[in-house]
Amino acid sequence: MTIKSLLYLFLFVSISALAQQKNPLKTEDFRVQKAWVDSTYNSMNIDQKIGQLFMVDIFSSKSKAETDKIKNLIKENYIGGIIFSKGGPMRQAKLNNEYQEIANVPLLIGMDAEWGLAMRLDSTYAFPWNMTLGAIEDNNLIKKTGAQIAKHCKRLGVHINFAPVVDINNNPANPIIGNRSFGENKENVTQKAIAFMEGMHSEGVLSSAKHFPGHGDTDIDSHKSLPTLDFTKHRLDSLELYPFKKIIKKNVSSIMIGHLNVPALEPRTNFPSSLSKPIVTGLLQEKLNYKGLVFTDALNMRGAADYDEPGDIDLAAFLAGNDILLISENVPKAAQKIKDAYLENEITEERLAHSVKKILAAKYKVGLNNYQPVDTNYLIEDLNSIRNDILYAELMENAITVVKNDKAILPIEDLYSNKIAYVNLGDSLTETSFLQELKKYAKVDHVKSDNLGDLLYQLKSYNLVIVGYHKSNASPWKSYKFTEKELVWLHEIARTNKTILNVFARPYALLDIQSTTNLEGIVIGYQNSILAQQKTAQIIFGALPAKGKLPVSVGENFPSGTQFKTPSLHRLSYGYPESVGVNSAKLHKIDAIAELAINEEMTPGLQMIVARKGKVIYQKNFGYHTYDKLLKVTDSTIYDLASLTKIMATLPLVMELEQENKIDLNTRLKEILPFTKGSNKENITLKDMLSHYAGLKAWIPFYAATMSEDGTHASPKYYRSEKSEEFNVPVSENFYMRKDYKDSIYQKIIDSDLLKKKEYKYSDLPYYLLKKFLERYYSASLDYLTQKRFYQSLGANHMGYLPLESFNKDQITPSEIDDSWRFSKIQGTVHDQGAAMLGGIGGHAGIFSNANDVAKMMQMYLNKGNYGGINYFEPETIDKFNTCYYCDQEVRRGVGFDKPQLEKAGPTCGCVSMTSFGHSGFTGTFAWADPEEEIVYIFLSNRTFPFATNRKLISENIRTEIQRLIYEAIEYP
Template identity: 80%
Template sequence: MKIKFLSFILLIWNISIFAQKESPLKTKDFRVQKAWVDSTYNAMNLDQKIGQLFMVDIFSSKSKAETDRIKDLIKENYIGGVIFSKGDPMRQAKLNNEYQELANVPLLIAMDAEWGLAMRLDSTYAFPWNMTLGAIEDNNLIKKTGAQIAKHCKRLGVHINFAPVVDINNNPANPIIGNRSFGENKENVTQKSIAFMEGMHSEGVLSSAKHFPGHGDTDVDSHKSLPTLDFSKKRLDSLELYPFRKMIKAGVSSIMIGHLNVPALEPRTNFPSSLSKPIVTDLLQKKLDYKGLVFTDALNMRGVADYDEPGEIDLAAFLAGNDILLISENVPKASEKIKQAYLENIISEKRLEKSVKKILSAKYKVGLNHYQPVDTNYLIEDLNNIHNDVLYEELLENAITVIKNNKGILPIKNLDKEKIAYVNLGENLTETSFLQQLKKYTKVDHIKSDHLGGLLEKLKDYNLVIVGYHKSNSSPWSSYKFSDNELVWLHEIARNHKTVLSVFARPYAILDITSTTNLEGIILGYQNSKIAQEKTAQVIFGALPAKGKLPVSLGKNFPVGTKFTTPSLKRLSYGLPESVGVNSAKLNRIDSIAKIAVDKEMTPGLQMIVARKGKVIYQKNFGYHTYEKNIKVTDSSIYDLASLTKIMATLPLVMELEEQETIQLNTRLKDILPIAVNSNKANTTLKEMLSHYAKFRAWIPFYLHTLSEDRTHASPKYFRSKKTGIFNVPVANNFYMRNDYQDTIYQDIIASDLRIKKEYKYSDLPYYLLKNYLEHHYNSSLSYISRKRIYESLGANYMGYLPLNRFHKDEITPSEIDDYWRFSKIQGTVHDQGAAMFGGVGGHAGVFSNANDVAKMMQMYLNKGTYGNIQYFKPETIDKFNTCYYCDEDVRRGVGFDKPQLKEVGPTCGCVSMTSFGHSGFTGTFAWADPEEEIVYIFLSNRTYPFASNRKLITENIRTHIQELIYESISY
């Protein structure tokens, strides 16, 4: 007897713990709300009261005859609500307004917008599915998602979103829930459901927990048949009902009853839960003490519709305890059935009043006591603003999950030691966003073949393979399974190579893989959206850390909660301006300046990159390689960097030696260059030279001495059209210089007069001498040294000297039509004449690159010498070279780096910090970094094509005007 009494006490305590203290439909001005509800109810006749119980569906894409049918139901049956389905937002808004105009009591408007309005409407936004969100550990992000979706609902005049799905999906074979669930861990599902709900409530939109009592562990779609939950009461109470109890306590606005056969809760055989009084009334409303709205799931679904005739089903659903009958198959017939039951005292006035007043309370809570029509002005724009993408990016950055990471293969670290291939499986077998993003970090080759043998043969030379498995992102129900053929290919690739698998599909796809032993890394992107692909690539290369946690179990090797947190390697990431405090609308104003530059033929084309806080937020290309407009500028177009070479190649090598104490800033030329010992430059220090404060001449036109006397052609004394004997220095196409002339150039520099006055004068000459020193010190070419010591490990595979050795000519923008010395089109060989006379490898010019790789170098400097987990320089070294030592003498330069102007005229917009630094190049290039605002700005062009006399880009200050707009776009 004591045991029974104790059990009773525990039951009462359990119910009281989870009981809803008051209705979730109650507002702060409860008395005013009650007065409106009572007066509205009392003004209704019986037909109008019954009409409130019905919420009918309409596709805004349907014909006028179909949409007019709803008007008839409003006028003749007094329906209480409408659930909109497929269509477009503008037509829905107009129909909404028309329907509301006809209603005596404003209609409660609903939608299924579990992952946003795009679940039903075109031209609207789709947020990640719940399964993706289930991988996120920060539930504040789930709340933000619920709030953002609610904003869209509210803007479109939707009052209740049938979300969140709180079903615990612990059955991989579930055909209808799956991605719609937050996962299989009941606590994770519950907390995320509550967070999502709170977000919706914060924006004044009602929530709905579905599908009571739990649709997760089923393998039948209730749209097509009646699923069975054949579990004990104990199991149901501890698992399926758990999130519902918690949601009730947290104040969920409504609960939707699923069409399910639950023998443990309903004794009648194959009896739908939506028609079951023991489930809807006794369990939900009495035992769980739920006081909010109770919806049936759609009554036209076969899981319930097959049970009885239209009308009879509606009556049974109402008698079971449901408040709103969703998508009745026959409203007039159902209304008549309910009315007849009322008149026969089967339905009491109290019972009808209870449901109708709950419905009216919900209408008051969403403001329908002061109904306002939907404003259609800028509707599409408001539903698709930039904040959606910012949130989506943040969600994916937190969701992407690494579930296997043998030997810490992720993130990929030593780029100079990896030769990487990419293989695409699944769908979208062309160049994916994933592959494009991978290529921004290092050289990644897309390997394809029609048969496995051919593929494996092509992969022999690679030591790392990234496999991207892509499936349709069109809906959460899309096919996600590997084909048998794909499983064989994946097995053979992994058996023969170090392999990382990236899955852009439902995580259950992993279950098809018989053995994952040979896969070194597995990363889940969950969805095949562009953002998911890009962010996954960024995690793979350490631009972003992996933060996600597996929301479901994938066999014994990957239990629910599996995660490997990977570090950030301080490589550039890529994203939206707003994520780092920049206004994208303002930033995009630079487009117009770039277009003007191209349209007015200041340059044939250009590349631009803007990064802030380590994230590239703007990467665009304009124009063509030439004015003939045959080849468009793309991310991979390669430009002659001209004087950017100074800080891309020579300076970092000098910094490295200074850090190693091989040289010092006060080291004199005579100490490192024997040819300078007895010259007028013997005591010139590196600091003076690199600050352009050494009285050197600006430049010497060495090439002029090699022309014929009438200057109409190059002298055969110095040049040949074919490589022979000592004529082996390639200057241009079919243009070879005698190799001993380089010694003459060095002698000319050493013997040149110094300027009389010691003042700031920009000069290329120090970098000729530093090239000589560096190549002798390393006993190698500057081209090889810079590539091996910097570019390869940086992942700057587009950057380097002599680009024709690595790229097709059409990938390289031409820099000039030389009609004064080389008499040819200069494309792929350096524009600068002096650097050309050193075979294209100069200390001051000769490096080619795209903007993306220049940005890596500048970001490394901005990171105080660190990039990709490699410390190239100590922070104090960066500071030492980024110091203006002679500012008091009106010398703005740092040591090698250019600095902002000290007076009105200079290299920048005048709006940058004095700690900022960079350089510009003669061909129309510019690179600048600002530590205070954490901005990197890269501008590459070939303004010298076809003729260097075109100075419009410079005289119009295009590069600095753009820089000014960048700074104006900073919002915080």
């Protein structure tokens, strides 16, 4: 075969392929559709046919006089469609129904909802901009976004969404496209646009690819003037037109023609593409064989409007081959111009029918042959469901992009030695959502000053600075640039400190930074939404992996496609219940139980956290520190954990030594505590006593022996109100015990009797003994050991003994008004008497914390010993201690951990798995983890305030009733 023959064959195949291009407006019941279209068309007079060509705009927020003008256009000019602009959903729905009621042919309703209805309407949802979506590698998420936006459109009676934007934004100075583009890589833009379109189509909403033939590479806004694309045909065909050609093959419903001067395609000087027959008809409809609807861009934009007079512009646009004339400046005048051209045979019946029948076919496709008005019941609720937030969160998790990661600074692993400062630049001058989220992972100090020198001086005491650059998230066109002052400040911060920059604006913001050499890490959050800030913080600390890929080039250092994928460190993340198979409506039933507990004065206040699959899905606070309601409970409020101390402090240290083969479960007390030799406790094993199966007494009221003979006050023989060398054990504020009495406590334990019969008996005494052993073994206090070996590296910055040394008293809830021994309000010192007599550092009590930090510890256990990239325990160790060794003896306990009840009564709701574990505390605390459902549940309260005799929280089973509701909310594994 000759070269000429091959060429003819290629052209034949190409022409055949174009000829077979599917009509995107056809429905499956094409014959029925055609019959309706023909019948409707044949029933119209010439004015009604011409009227179908116009889609006019209205703001639902306009006055009645303005909205009534549209009614006149419907009645007198028979317009075919309306594009709604700014306003509100309820007002729009009502107007929509009014307009449809008077139309002789149902109106095609359109909107610009590129990132959701919120592009135009208040009280509706804004999804991420296309630039943000362009950073996502998983195009199924883009399809889900298109589908969710289409659901909103459909619910509001909108039939066509003028999206997706398929312009390739390879010009950072583009003033109107920018964030509206999926990026500069033509393949990425194309695939994202197709996925978005397919999502819309799946919900029965028409799509529109814009702005043909490509509005990306210009620095002129066509709303204000006529941009020029002075490129060769080859360039245009291979780049700007590329996504249009691909999306046409995938049956995009419509194409919107931009107002652009494209000399290579239209020979007339400064002639808008929207009025160009060579472009609209010759290129789009003939060469590309496009059979769908063709819209002009808004004809009131200066890019078109400056060309000619209203009416003449509309006629020129129709003659060029457009089907629908969008936002004419003068519909009656334009309709008359077109009618005159029709009557003068400048426009044929065939040409008119070509467009009008396409419009009618589109109306049939969206169901307007069987029009139903918009139901306004629950409209706002339907448009703002939690599904929006769930999808938005998932999109941000996949979009946020690490573009620089020197020495793998991200994610931040070492919380032990990093002292972290936060500095914010940009529009936000107060504490941001970003900072609040950072604080959930580590101690992060907000450092601020109006003076650069002072700021740099303050930063000297830190070894890591996180900078948040925040710009307005109100629209994609808002300013994103650093000020000159901010650039200087950022340069100096980075020059003198290890710095991670987080940009909550479009990536082009980096272009003005003279050098990024001194920035160790750069993260692009793309937008300044709350979720973008929260997810960025979670990625920084490794609660989530970084997955995004830069969709545009930012100078030479950060080309399009730049990406550093960072790992998950299995720290807790924060998100929505549905993302892990939990029904949020059902989960929030626990609010009512919590409020009942507050209202019935079962406790002054409480904190709760629920996590599933490593994600916190519920974190709420209720009530106040005390019944006087002066201080509200917040996330940072600290509670006395009481017996949760056993599994938060003592048990992990014991587990660590067992894992290192320093002890084992069969180790006897006399082997680790020589002073027990010869006593009735010398042969008690760790397994027995930590299973509460060693015959030990439940507790000993050590303080009772230190009271006056009549029991009315603490004996001065043992206590002083001022600290001295002899009286140096702090029991509570201004209350110090004689230092040698600690030995008496241990002697009383050694001398105590064992139960006559070996049976289950919960006891604090093992933890007194283990405190003694651990502190002797390490030559350090439990306070020091727990901080250095667990809390600091976990990022449990609110957890520890002796909270008054680290926190303001007002941050700590009081636990009781002690009217029998200490005769004071107990706040910031341990409630348990025995632990107080040990200086506040007990093996069984003394730890204070907020719920968030308790959740970290429980999640570490649930992760089989791993958290934050640190392997604290081997899975075998966790399993060994989370085993009920004496279940056959009716002992439900594991080794240190509490376990679910064996019969009816017990510590849980009875609905948890038998592999679950946790503990409760006397002050009204509870922590439980379930490996099978991957649930962590934390409940903290001070139900003992003002008096420990208040047992209503316990008698009403508040903690376990909440646990039951959590499990009822689980919908799938």
